[in-house]
Amino acid sequence: MKLLLLAHAFNGLTQRLHCALRGAGHEVSVELDISDAVTEEAVALADPDLVIAPFLKRRIPESVWSVRPCLVVHPGPPGDRGPAALDWAVLRGDVEGGVTVLQAIGDFDAGPVWAWRTFALRRDASKASLYRHEVTQAAVEAVLEAVDRLRAGAMAPASPPHLPPPPTWGGGWQGPVPAAQRAIDWSRDDTASVLRKLRSADGHPGVADVLFGRSCRLHDAHEASAAALQRAPAGAPGSLVARRGPALLRRTVDGGVWIGHVRCEPPPGQPALKLAATRAFAAESAALPELEVPLQRDAAEWDELHYAESGADGQRVGWLAFDFHNGAMSTRQCERLRDALRLVRMRDTQVLVLQGGTDFFSNGIHLHDIEAAAQDAGDSAADASWRNINAIDDVVLELLTLTDRLTVALMRGNAGAGGCWLGFAADIVWAHGGVVLNPHYKNMGNLYGSEYWTCTLPRRVGAARAAEVSQRVMQGRLPLSAAEAVSLGLVDAVLNAGSDGLPQAAQTRALALAAAHNHAERIATKQRARAEDEAHQALAAYRDQELQQMHRNFYGFDPSYHVARHHFVTRKPHAWTPRHLATHRP
Template identity: 60%
Template sequence: MTSALRVLLLCHSFNSLTQRLYVELRALGHTLSVELDIAERVTEDAIELFQPQLVIAPFLKRRIPESVWSRLPCLVVHPGPPGDRGPSALDWAVLDERADWGVTVLQANAEFDAGPIWDHDLVAMRPASKGSLYRREVAEAAVQAVLRAVARLAEGGAIAPVAAAATAQTWRPSMPQSARCISWQRDDTARVLAKLRSADGQPGVADNLFGHACHLSDGHAASAALLVTLPPGAPGELLARRDGALLRRTVDGAVWIGQARAASACGEGKPFKLPAALAFAAEAQRLPELPASLERPDDEWGELRYRESGPPGARLGCLSFDFHNGAMSTGQCEQLLAALREVKRRDTQVLMLLGGDDFFSNGIHLNCIEAAAYRTGDSAADESWRNINAMDDVALELIMTTDRLTVAVLRGNAGAGGAFLALAADEVWAHRGVVLNAHYKNMGNLYGSEYWTYLLPRRLGSDDARALMQRRLPLGATEAKRIGLIDRCVDAETGAKAADFESGAIANGLALALSHNLAQRIAAKHQARAADEACRPLAAYRQDELSRMHRNFYGFDPSYHVARYHFVHKLPQAWTPRHLAVHRERGTAA
């Protein structure tokens, strides 16, 4: 007989995997609370207050204290197969270009990653960054392994692992920069990409650009067609710029470097990650710009891409915008707006917005906003204002597309303004593994814009819309479909089957373009928009939202600016937010 458990999620941060586990376990009826791993005493307090039956640690950077793991079962999610041990497991797997890897759910004990095994799963690797693999293949395997382990416990089975600790164990230490160091005179493109991908997100590859020390990440191979157009040069030479990235020659080709973390990018402040061409703005301006056309071969890298298919009179257009980590700067919003206007001139009946491979969108670009604080004559408040207005312009363009049907296809997670940008489409489709954070308040109590006060109530009603915004918690695609926030949830796995979801969505989009009642649906959409405008103009929604955002950016309360600074510089949390640590909100065990 299955019973609900009291589960404490103990984590370094409430990251994507932790959020996915949160929504999956909650959907199964388990009672959940979250505690950030701030200090041993804080964790012990959480145990006393919540009285959990199980602790799950999806993302930790240190051991669980003995006072906790000796008292109740504590399951640690390790991104490696049984027997693999160490803090950089996935980094090493990517650097070694492993064809397959694994995830192990093990019980915490006195040794690091060496406890009894509760479950494990295989992970088929692909040539991608560590972050992308973690968010997709690794997360899916981890979720399935954790859910199986929890199910055995919930069904009244023995509180015991399925296997003893692996007998053959390999300890690999934290990966040093020497292991990732790029030799531009010796490493071929594949090796350069493996090193960049192994350091994706954090810590980056220690290197230099324009004579300045920095850390690099987000690498993409230059296409063969582009290579033949480049003049001869030496490996390591910087050649061009595109979409915020810098093109750098290798011994057998070239790579686009998308992100850099450099002290020179932010004056005397602490270095943080930025688009490489922005981190070295003055130097990058001396390089030629090589823009990519919207319609181009698959191997030609660029942030925006457009494809079209279907017979005349039933055409489907697909516009993707693969912005790094889903963040959309002012310039990226302006480019997306221009692309949207361009593709709307095409004779299509359905327009799909595909977002990016790993994220649909996460709204305004907080790192680029932080960079404005260090520019002479600029400010973070001014850049925030420009960025939110640019986001609003994109949302408005989509809302006002009344001559065809629009569909937002969430191949990855969406958060804050990015979630509401998706709602600007007529329909929203997602796969089961997608997590939405349809709220703003976690970023310093932001009010939010992107016409959410128009878009959300028309889907949920005023009361439920208000409740969702106040809830401040992640929402799985399955629940989002149940409450009417999105229109379709496809029961497809993330990772290896992500391409199947995309191809299936395109097939459904073509079917929509061929549907017998398409003209009537478009006419009804046009009439509904006109009626809504007569009731209350979109300009009024925007003015009201932005008046509140103006106070967030320029008012006396610095909460937004403090929260943004902490986010950009990845400062550790001093406490667990009360909407996550419900045991502290109650003050006593429930």
């Protein structure tokens, strides 16, 4: 079928559907929802069999839905209506959520139901994480089912199942969550209540609060362990008592929470940026004690980095896990990961698994942090970009030169730009079946890219295919499913285990690698290949060539990168749909 995806933005769900629908053999184009007139023009040009709206903030115009079928993805179970179904579900503590695919009519979420899915809600997950995993997976399944039914000529929608309503909810319209219902009373709310409120607003809009006398919105919350609370100074509920990495420790009536990121009310004329809490309140944070933890520790003790080992002597697997909020890696975070790699290379392991976060493996350099540097006296966005790209290059260099063991990148979540090439630098890449990869840079103001991609690309796909794959991936700029990445040679295997089973599936594979009879032979082959590659062209030469191009992007006369970055972090509305997405436009 000819399909047109109509979306407010080309977000993760829309990208996953783009991959899945293309993989199912459909012809897919995209139009961003800018205005009714633009939508009408897009439908006239594309002449689709079906319009699918995965992510909208406005109604589809009647001039479109009245003349051709339009399906809307609603992140709530059948009978639910309104723009904040997931917010309410997390805030209430529901145990079940759902996704419904409805036919568009004149009212929001009120049309005939063509397909649906329900799922269990993870108790410790934020709204944003649920959307990226359970909602996205359910939406893909439901949309594919609805498309198949329409393609087969079904004349009537599906009959919604009988769903017992969650406690306190009887279905029907639910508007946005009032700010008062998410407001935290630090003198009364226990830790569970605080986390539920924060997680229900994570991603957007965040919970309005005050830190150090300044209005801001709180994001990225983690429960503090009993051990951390014992080490931290005493304080009344609501007081800020310690720091760790990006986060500030705030006491509750029965414990405490780490607040990882904030979006402060900016001075007039400046953008509101989401930054690490210790970055946004650098001077105030410096006065608090730092509760450092070792890299190898109990996994229940929160930090951005964690290391563990498994397996018998001589068959050991090291697991270096990193989980950076939204996959963005600031200079500080890159330096921490680089130092961790230097530390774990001293361990006697046969395999090292580099495990990214549940939601994102990595999205490369930290654009919000770079944007903030433009407001700092004595700094600039160009200088911050230069520091950040060199810092992430240092991380990749550690991985590329770790030649005495096999390295594996485990992509549990999506990855983009330099974050993809960080993973591709490993000897072996495993990706979850639902992962979407965007291993290109040009969407961010025509960036050239670094992270040794010019070395890694031919190494992974072969010299004969390097030009072809580069043209498709780096110039085509379309998202890739994990399966597509395997077909190109960028990923070695897709792990289709569910989220709960993925760590065990990866563990089994990694232990098998470490215990393989030909392990020593593989290491010798790897070392010879690295030596031959270095003799042909040194890693330093690849880096220098890439950074020459990046220096022009950061400091040159063309401001495209700085403009694109500013628009990205400030969420500027789209004025047009990029032509690589809108293939229906000439």
